[in-house]
Amino acid sequence: MNISLNITETIQEWLIGFMPEGVASILGMSIVALIYLAIFAVAGLYLVLLERKVAAWFQLRIGPNRVGYWGLFQTMADALKLVSKELTGTVKADKFLYNLAPYFVIISSLMALAVFPFTKEFQAFDINIGIFFLIAISSVGVIGILLAGWSSNNKFALIGAMRSGVQTISYELSIGLSLLTMVLLTGSLQLSEIVETQKEGWLILQGHVPAVIAFMIYMIAGTAETNRAPFDMVEAESELGAGFHTEYSGMKFAYFFLAEFINMFIIAAIATTVFFGAWLSPFGITESIPWLGVFWFLGKTLMLVFLMMWFRWTFPRLRVDQLLTLEWKYLLPINLVNIVIMAIIVWLNLTIKF
Amino acid sequence: METTLVKSNFKSEEYFINMGPQHPATHGVLRLLLTIDGEIIKKVEPDLGYIHRSIEKMCERDSYQQIVHLTDRMDYLSSHINNEAVCLTVENALQLELPDRVKVIRTILSELTRIASHCLWWGVMGMDVGALTTYFYGFRDREMINDIFEETCGARLTMNYNIPGGLMFDIHPNFVQRTKDFIAHFKTKLPEYDTLLTGNVIFQKRTKGVGVLSKEDAISFGASGPVGRGSGYSCDVRKHHPYSAYDRVTFNEALKTEGDTFARYQVRIQEMWEAMSIIEQLIDNIPEGEHKVATNAVIKLPKGEYYQKVETARGELGVYIISIGTKNPYRLKFRSPGFSNLSLLNHIAVGGKIGDLVASMATLDLVIPDIDR
Numbered sequence A: 001m002n003i004s005l006n007i008t009e010t011i012q013e014w015l016i017g018f019m020p021e022g023v024a025s026i027l028g029m030s031i032v033a034l035i036y037l038a039i040f041a042v043a044g045l046y047l048v049l050l051e052r053k054v055a056a057w058f059q060l061r062i063g064p065n066r067v068g069y070w071g072l073f074q075t076m077a078d079a080l081k082l083v084s085k086e087l088t089g090t091v092k093a094d095k096f097l098y099n100l101a102p103y104f105v106i107i108s109s110l111m112a113l114a115v116f117p118f119t120k121e122f123q124a125f126d127i128n129i130g131i132f133f134l135i136a137i138s139s140v141g142v143i144g145i146l147l148a149g150w151s152s153n154n155k156f157a158l159i160g161a162m163r164s165g166v167q168t169i170s171y172e173l174s175i176g177l178s179l180l181t182m183v184l185l186t187g188s189l190q191l192s193e194i195v196e197t198q199k200e201g202w203l204i205l206q207g208h209v210p211a212v213i214a215f216m217i218y219m220i221a222g223t224a225e226t227n228r229a230p231f232d233m234v235e236a237e238s239e240l241g242a243g244f245h246t247e248y249s250g251m252k253f254a255y256f257f258l259a260e261f262i263n264m265f266i267i268a269a270i271a272t273t274v275f276f277g278a279w280l281s282p283f284g285i286t287e288s289i290p291w292l293g294v295f296w297f298l299g300k301t302l303m304l305v306f307l308m309m310w311f312r313w314t315f316p317r318l319r320v321d322q323l324l325t326l327e328w329k330y331l332l333p334i335n336l337v338n339i340v341i342m343a344i345i346v347w348l349n350l351t352i353k354f
Numbered sequence B: 001m002e003t004t005l006v007k008s009n010f011k012s013e014e015y016f017i018n019m020g021p022q023h024p025a026t027h028g029v030l031r032l033l034l035t036i037d038g039e040i041i042k043k044v045e046p047d048l049g050y051i052h053r054s055i056e057k058m059c060e061r062d063s064y065q066q067i068v069h070l071t072d073r074m075d076y077l078s079s080h081i082n083n084e085a086v087c088l089t090v091e092n093a094l095q096l097e098l099p100d101r102v103k104v105i106r107t108i109l110s111e112l113t114r115i116a117s118h119c120l121w122w123g124v125m126g127m128d129v130g131a132l133t134t135y136f137y138g139f140r141d142r143e144m145i146n147d148i149f150e151e152t153c154g155a156r157l158t159m160n161y162n163i164p165g166g167l168m169f170d171i172h173p174n175f176v177q178r179t180k181d182f183i184a185h186f187k188t189k190l191p192e193y194d195t196l197l198t199g200n201v202i203f204q205k206r207t208k209g210v211g212v213l214s215k216e217d218a219i220s221f222g223a224s225g226p227v228g229r230g231s232g233y234s235c236d237v238r239k240h241h242p243y244s245a246y247d248r249v250t251f252n253e254a255l256k257t258e259g260d261t262f263a264r265y266q267v268r269i270q271e272m273w274e275a276m277s278i279i280e281q282l283i284d285n286i287p288e289g290e291h292k293v294a295t296n297a298v299i300k301l302p303k304g305e306y307y308q309k310v311e312t313a314r315g316e317l318g319v320y321i322i323s324i325g326t327k328n329p330y331r332l333k334f335r336s337p338g339f340s341n342l343s344l345l346n347h348i349a350v351g352g353k354i355g356d357l358v359a360s361m362a363t364l365d366l367v368i369p370d371i372d373r
Helices: A007-016 A021-058 A074-084 A095-115 A130-138 A141-151 A155-186 A191-200 A208-225 A250-275 A290-314 A320-347 B055-061 B064-071 B076-094 B100-128 B133-153 B175-198 B201-207 B215-220 B225-230 B261-283 B337-343 B345-349 B354-364
Strands: B015-019 B031-037 B040-047 B304-311 B316-323 B331-335
Touching (some): A007 A021, A021 A290, A095 A141, A130 A155, A130 A191, A155 A191, A155 A208, A191 A250, A208 A250, A208 A290, A208 A320, A250 A290, A320 B201, B031 B354, B076 B100, B100 B175, B100 B354, B175 B261, B215 B225, B225 B261, B225 B354, B261 B354, B337 B345, B337 B354, B345 B354
Antiparallel strands (some): B031 B040
16 A cells, blocks of 8 residues: 555545646545545435434334345435425525525535544545644534524524524533643644554543543533534424424435534544544554554444434433533533643653553 | 523513424424513413314213213323213213222223323423433333223224223223233333433433422412322322222322422322322222123213213313203313313413423423313
C-alpha cells in the first residue's frame, strides 16, 4: 500500500499523472467527496436499520425482516419511497428558508465526517485544528433546525426549534469542555496526532479518573447534541407531534432523518477518536495489517452508537427545564473542575502510559 | 420542581395553540385549547364532541338487553365493567337474585379487565413521558388477558358477556387454568414494570410534585378512581358500596396522599397487585350452579328511578335509569369517570410546562369515548 499522509493526497498524486495540477487537485477533492457521500448515505441508512433492530430487541419484537434477508433492504426501500414522495409545504411558509433549512443540517453533518481518521491513510482532511473544526461544524446544524422551525409557520415546529436552540447552545459547552480536557493530555488539536499519542495507551486509560468523567459528560452531552432520547425535547412526539420537521415531507424530511443518524455516528466517532484510540487495535494486535484499523474504528464507534440507542429505548424524556438544570447546574461545574484536575495530573505527570 | 418567575425586560406574549384533536398525547380525539406563555401553560380548555354518538339517547330507543352492547363502546378498556353496571341496575330494579357463580365470575372478569386496562395505561404513560419501550411490555401482558377473554366471551375488546340476569354463556373449561397461569406470569412481570419505569430517576423527576391535586379539590371536582385515591380521597366503590362478589374478598384500597402524578401512578400499580389478590381469592372456588337466571324476553322495569354505581378501571361509573314501565328506559344517564376527571385538567396543569401537562394527562387515564358518549 502506498504510504502517504491521507486518502486525498493519494488520489491527487495519481491524477497529476494525466492532467494539470490545478484540475487534478479539484477533481481529486470532488472524487473523495463523492466517495464519502456515497459511503455515509448508505451508512446512515444502515444505522436506521440498526436502530430499528435494536429497538425491536428491547421491545420484544423482531423488527424489520421482510425486505431482504434480516430486513437488510428495508431502509433502502424506505429511502426510495421518500425520494419518490411529493414535497408538500405550507402555504404561508417562508419558502426560501424553508427550502434551505434541510441542507444546513445535512451538510454540517457530512462535513464533519471529513476529518475522522478511519485508518492512518483513510482520512480525507487532516487539519491541525481537527477537534475545533468538529465542534464548530457540528454546531452549524442547529441553524438548520432553527430555520426549519421558524420558517414552516407552525407553532409546534417553532416550539421544537426553540427548544433545540436552547439545548444545543447549552450542551455545546459541555462537549467542548470535555474534549478540551482530553486535549490537555495530547497537547494537540490535530486528530492524527491525537491518535499517535494513544499508541502509549488509549486516552481514557492515560487520563484515568478525569478522562472517565470527561467521557461520561461527553456521552451525555453528545446524546443531547443529537437531540435523541432522553433529550429529544425537539421532536418529543407526545408533546409536539414531530417538532421542527412537522411540515417537511419526502426527501427534505429524509435529510433531517439521515442527519440525525449521521450525527449520532459522528458523536460516537469523536468519542472513539479522542477516548478509545481511533483505529488503534488493543495492545497493537493487528498493527502489522494497517487496513484492519477501519474495522477497529467502526467496531468501537458502533459500540458507542449502541450505547446511545440503549439510552433511547430505556429512558423517559426529561422536561425542558430539567434539561437546562442538568447542564448548567451539574455538568458544567463538574466539567470545569475536571479540567483543573486533568491539568494537575498532566502537570505532575501522573498519567498512565504503557 | 419549583420555578420562580423572574421579572425580565423581555416582552412576552401569550399565544394559543391547538393540542389535538389529532395529537399523540391526547389518545384519541380530544382537543385541548392551550394558552401558553413560552412553555408555561396558562389555560387548558378541553373541547369535546368529536366522537359524540348520543349513546344516552340511543338507550332510550333500545331494549335493556341492547343497552348493554352500547356500553362497550363507552370506556372500551373496561367494557366488562360497563356491561356489569347496566346489568346490575336492571337486576336490582327487577329484584333478581343472582346465582353465586355469576357474581364470582363477574368479579374475576372485572378484575382481569382492570389489570388489562392498567397494563395499557402503564404502557401509554411511559410513552407519554418518552419511554417508548414500556408500551410493548404493557401490551404483552394485556394480550394474555385478551386471549383469556377471547376464549370465554368470543371477543377481545367489546365483550358483551354480561346480560341482565347473568352471563351469556358459561365460562370456557380452560378459563380457570389460564387465569391462574396469567396471575403466575404477571406476578413475575409486574416488578419488571417498577424496574423499568417507576424507579427511573428521570421518570420520578418528571412526575413527583407535578399536577398536584388536593383532597378537597378532588372531592369538589368529582374525581373518582385512581385520580381521587391518589389525592387521599377514599372513593373505591368496591369498598364502600360492594356489588357482585366484592363483599366476600379482602383487599386494600390503594390510597396515596401526595396527590401528584407519581401518586396516581403508584395507586394504579398498587391496584394491579390488589386485583391479582382478588382474583386469587376467587379463582379456586367458583361456585357451581347456573350461569344465568331466566328473565322475560322483553324486560320491562317497574316504574321508578334506579341508580347503580360500579368501579371501572377509571373510577366511578354510575347508571341512572328512569323507567315508566315500558320496555325502554324513559331516560338513561351515565355518570362517567372520565368526564369528571377531565374537568380538573385545567386545575392541575396551569403553571406547568407542556411536558407536565402531558404527564398529568397520562395519569388521568382518559378514554375519550367515555367522556364523549
